[in-house]
Amino acid sequence: MMYFFGGDETEGDAGMRDLLGGKGANLAEMAKLGLPVPPGFTITTEVCRYFVKNGKLPDGFEEEFRKYLRKLEEVTGKKFGDPKNPLLVSVRSGAKFSMPGMMDTILNIGLNDEIVKGLAELTGNERFAYDAYRRLIQMFGNVVMGIDKNEFEKHLEEMKKKRGVAFDSELTAEDLKELVEIYKRVYKEHTGEDFPQDPEEQLRRAVIAVFKSWNNPRAITYRRLNKIPDDLGTAANVQTMVFGNLGEDSGTGVGFTRNPATGEKELYGEYLTNAQGEDVVAGIRTPMPISKLKEENPKLYEELRKVAELLERHYRDVQDFEFTVERGKLYILQTRDAKRTPLAAVKIAVDMANEGLISKEEAILRIDPENVVKLLQPVIDPSAKVDPIARGLPASPGAVSGRVVFSADEAVEKSKEGPVILVRPETSPDDIHGMHASVGILTSRGGMTSHAAVVARGMGRPCVVGCEELQIDEERREIRVKDIVIKEGEWITIDGYTGNVMVGKVPTIEPQIKGELETLLRWADEFRRLGVRANADTPEDARRAREFGAEGIGLCRTEHMFFHPSRIPSVLKMIMAETPEERREALAEIYEYQRNDFYEIFREMEGLPVTIRTLDMPLHEFLPKREELRVEIERMRARGEDEEKIKEKERLLRRVEELYEFNPMLGHRGCRLGITYPEITEMQARAIIEAACMLKKEGKTVIPEIMIPLVSHVNELKDQKEIVKRVAEEVMKEHGVEIEYSVGVMVEVPRAAVTADRIAKEAEFFSFGTNDLTQMSFGFSRDDYGKFIEVYKEKKILPEDPFTTLDQEGVGELMRIAVERGKSSNPNLKTGICGEHGGDPRSIEFCHRIGLDYVSSSPYRIPVARLAAAQAALKKLEGTVRKDV
């Protein structure tokens, strides 16, 4: 029913969180370690549960309560209720799971009108004693009797006003004595009784109040939101009060066992003499760095150093501990794993492993892979003044400054003179060249997986999307937000970590991959089973990916290659072609470009596999929009323009209308293009195999994997594979070399997943395109789901955005089915993922679990993927869980 803590008498330990709550268990653990914890005892959660259920304390409570109180008196050598040598205690709640600020605390229990005088005498500090008494009355009145804090506080304010002082600490002992009288009156007015003078009654009622607070509305709401069961109950900790404000030989502070900003191994923290914790918060005096204690109080410093060492060795992680010095005696009040910067987290983990404090595996498991990205992108200089004018969604990490441009062409033009940021309501494939030319992208529409967001992440461009406060006026060439107007050419800064948009240039810090991060990733590579590849469409992307540790390309999209300005005329010719011959002619013009693209990419990835997806692009995306054309024709008519020119526009409009689709996402794209226009697949297969042959002749090893997109039926694959095989044979014969290549499918249509056994008979690999698979499995268009996803999140209908983290229950189940069925008919089937989820740690863990062979992510997320893959393997092996960092 109760457990003592303090020195050798300690009965509990850290393993007893169920019974003692997190706080009680940790106090016991520290006491057992020999740390100077102010002694006390914990009343278990059982008692709380009993009380909540029965409305009274259990039989035998009273006896045990007295027994423990006596024991506490013995250990402290003080006496509860004895004015000569008073024991003062606090009562604090502490449940199994931390519920910060949700439940109640009462300090200074054990004071009354008599004892306060004794305390004043004992400490020689009357002011201190009455201040403590005043606080007790207020806290007890508030927590136990439900009196509004303000009913007390207003008198304090009045008093300060009357005395003409600003801070509580400026009130005299006499002022506080007067205030105690006023507080007792307030107490009686609200409760009809006198403030209880019996210390034991105070304590008993405080404990009951703590138990009752388990079911206060705040706590209930908190538990519901954090999925904490309602029937756990809280423990109540009765602990001896210690005071840091008893003179110059007293004080309070916070210590870190290592530097939480840099990870350096040094005792770090702050100390404030003659103060209590709340004084630090109030900021009246500036605390000193702990390092200064080395000179000013070497004994204390040494004590703290030893405590730090003990704590770190015991908890095997950097600790953030609170302490108080009462008249020269050090007390440790609390310890917990320290929050730290991503930079520090990596250094600490690697250092600790090198010191032998933790294993490499643990080091790997301790780092949140998401934080790795943060180490690899420029960030806003923390010392810079930041004044955001608007905030959008942080779509692609990194902070950059550039001049505002409003169109892709402009971006290309203006970028020659310096960095530009492309600002658009939304982007489309027409803007690719402009996005490439810009250092960052900012849109007022779209979500985390809008075109801008996806492309920017792929390119590694910082990007903020859906910044709806911005009014982008393309005609006037300005952005309006609130009363601010930003003209074309003006500098802005966007922060892809936070979604913030700032006017002007805000200084940033450059990224680095070296030192401990390099070590950590090397370790990760030792443990992971999953291969890590990159989604890369250009030789530059490929090079970068390889630098970051990619073991191949998992997705090389070929459609971006078509968007190069110099190729657009040929692409248009291809689209307008009315016969296969015309189309072939246009394709011949694109052919050489394509082959060179592949040649360069293969060269960068020498010796590693490169998965190339055949064309997956609705042709109409190259053409002007139907409505733009219609409006233009209307305008031409209104202006009375040449009839011939109008007719020409109308011809174009007709073609656009022919290609128009109600749901382009589910339209004429993917392998459907290659099937209806086989000459496109022919051209691409030729370009791929010929590039490979050329390199082979140069003595280089090339491993092309040709991937057919949007396959729903095995016959689609058969059709395309036949073309690829035929062309490949031809080309290899022409060049007189043999290339090892394979043909597989992108599994992104639900039907492909459930018929995977049939498809796998024809496929050498599966690569899950989880972006589209998510769209089709949910029936969510990622261009449109912004219309309802916010409500879905708010109503908790979806636990998270399925385009960010793989929906394991549904989409993942389709993947699991596909892997199982695919391998059943083709045991050699290679499987991977190339959707956006390939760079998401939780999704990577799932991919590991269902037995994929590799994940493929954008180049910038390769380090994330390496780490996450290692963690997935280690979690599976050891069942250990990463600590929160």
Place this chain on the structure above:
Amino acid sequence: MMYFFGGDETEGDAGMRDLLGGKGANLAEMAKLGLPVPPGFTITTEVCRYFVKNGKLPDGFEEEFRKYLRKLEEVTGKKFGDPKNPLLVSVRSGAKFSMPGMMDTILNIGLNDEIVKGLAELTGNERFAYDAYRRLIQMFGNVVMGIDKNEFEKHLEEMKKKRGVAFDSELTAEDLKELVEIYKRVYKEHTGEDFPQDPEEQLRRAVIAVFKSWNNPRAITYRRLNKIPDDLGTAANVQTMVFGNLGEDSGTGVGFTRNPATGEKELYGEYLTNAQGEDVVAGIRTPMPISKLKEENPKLYEELRKVAELLERHYRDVQDFEFTVERGKLYILQTRDAKRTPLAAVKIAVDMANEGLISKEEAILRIDPENVVKLLQPVIDPSAKVDPIARGLPASPGAVSGRVVFSADEAVEKSKEGPVILVRPETSPDDIHGMHASVGILTSRGGMTSHAAVVARGMGRPCVVGCEELQIDEERREIRVKDIVIKEGEWITIDGYTGNVMVGKVPTIEPQIKGELETLLRWADEFRRLGVRANADTPEDARRAREFGAEGIGLCRTEHMFFHPSRIPSVLKMIMAETPEERREALAEIYEYQRNDFYEIFREMEGLPVTIRTLDMPLHEFLPKREELRVEIERMRARGEDEEKIKEKERLLRRVEELYEFNPMLGHRGCRLGITYPEITEMQARAIIEAACMLKKEGKTVIPEIMIPLVSHVNELKDQKEIVKRVAEEVMKEHGVEIEYSVGVMVEVPRAAVTADRIAKEAEFFSFGTNDLTQMSFGFSRDDYGKFIEVYKEKKILPEDPFTTLDQEGVGELMRIAVERGKSSNPNLKTGICGEHGGDPRSIEFCHRIGLDYVSSSPYRIPVARLAAAQAALKKLEGTVRKDV
């Protein structure tokens, strides 16, 4: 190796198709029955297989061949090669599966320069003898030696020209003698050898030619297309020739054991005196009805009657048999199950069951359910002259005539004066009222599952879609096709069975459900396990469905109710609403309409379940199209219209843009509407339950089933169910009555299928929306798949259109998974299908197999579904297969 047929000597039977081929087996069967089959023998498929493999005939062939030839001589009393009493034979191929016209036949084998003279003498018909010889040389030359038929035919033509006659039959014996000489010369010129005079050599070489024809290119292609294995081989049938052209006591004819047009039980057919089969085809003389033989040749008539009776009793189905009378002796050459009209098929099946000839189960299994629809829709009068000007896709059955209108409003207006046909490039939900007002719908765009097609089928309106030859000029209000112009108000006729479009009124015949069809459907109801419900949105549909035998409504769509012209203003108000309160106000205006709709439908379906789907409609469908608005605004500007009016339009445009979706199919629809605008679901739940309460108070039983559409995650269902339950409780309390209602989901999103176990815990029923499930499983937009589906069909990538017949392998697999997982967590789960496939017989069979409880189809397909459901149950029970009818 060989099997004799003819009289008592017959060795084979119908069960030996593998060995004897279909033809050989059937000849043996008829001979065993005692029918006067011209005797002969069958050389088995084994011999063919041996020959194909080894390029020679097997050992022992020669001996057996001679043995069987001798036996044939014995049985016929004629002698092969004997000019005095010559035996002539034919050699015909005959594989296990019928391959009509794919392989070869040679007639009149056994003639040579000598024997022809004997034959002339014996028959007293020199012309006949030389004609037979001429044919032999041509057929042998062509089939055995590969000489182009034309090489012979051209001489025949020349001869006729020279003689100045039009028909072969007008040539004299002398002419034919001359032709025989010419043919022999042609033969020698092409082969370098003389036409073989040895009858046995002729026969042997003919047999080998038949075996070789198994691998001619035509046959190979046919087998590939019809999935017939290549290694079966063909049998060769050597059969005594009989001749119907040996004078007035000879003749040839075709008989049916019952009337194949009406199903009447009567000997039916045609007879031509002194003629061979091919003369009937040549159409020189008109054959007489067999019934006339009753007077003209009572003996023959009686013989035929007996044959017919025997055949029908033996084959247990109506037979279509060929016969020849040679000099007064009747020979039966062939029999097979007769083709018949749908009307006849039903009557025959029911009559035969009533006669005890077949069982009820067989009667049910014999009818193609698709044919039932044909009995229930007006058809073009077969006697009418039909001259189609264009042909589209037959989207909804029935033939109708009406005046052309070009808009929905016009349709409503003009339909008051008489029937109209709505002609549109494509239809949209805005056109519903006009489609309702029209007797038929014709579009120039869209496929079998376009909006027009689906809605028309649902309404039972004949419909032709995708008639691309039509140029619909809405401005000039005319249709142009080739050089024909059809103006507004002119009559046209469309035929939803064939897709034909005709100018003017073409007479039609009205449908009927009675007599044998009624009986058959009643029988079907005894055997089926699947329930049959209707998709019905209006009281009229509900009534019709009930008349056709529906046992409930499986899908009542509520969005059509919103499109009623009188409700549009309120609906617009709802859409433009900016707060829930405004929206609630607008909904209150619609409320009463909705409640009355439900009241009427419930009343029609008293005692039967009615599944009502909550709103599933993208709101923007009610608004004008974005581009129309933009063009309109441009025009208003050009005309210098009032700035205020333009601004108002622009406001509307803004709302339209807010609601604009890139992929509306995957957008803000289904339960996503009810979740983001809970007041819509509230209103609908209230309307449903209140209507039910009203009827309950009138003493009527109502069984509402509320269906939540487009559920992908169980939480969506939970959210909507909570609203429905809350509102239902309220309403029932207000009315003081209890309604038994249930809440379930429409399973139409792949994710719902794979997470069915989770969803079924909250759902009382699943109804598969296979239209959308097909769209999302394949990633095919049914509005857009026309762009590639034709190529897919051509290239055989898909075996059939998955929107017409359920894709069992993929979409069906998702359904199977959903049923399995759903029932695993909720054994009481009720399951059904309400997509278009619910009316497709093959899909219904699949639904039976995976254990659904019911199918739901459009009212007009209810009889189809009843029959198909019975067949599914019977096939499962008995493993019997429906005969082709």
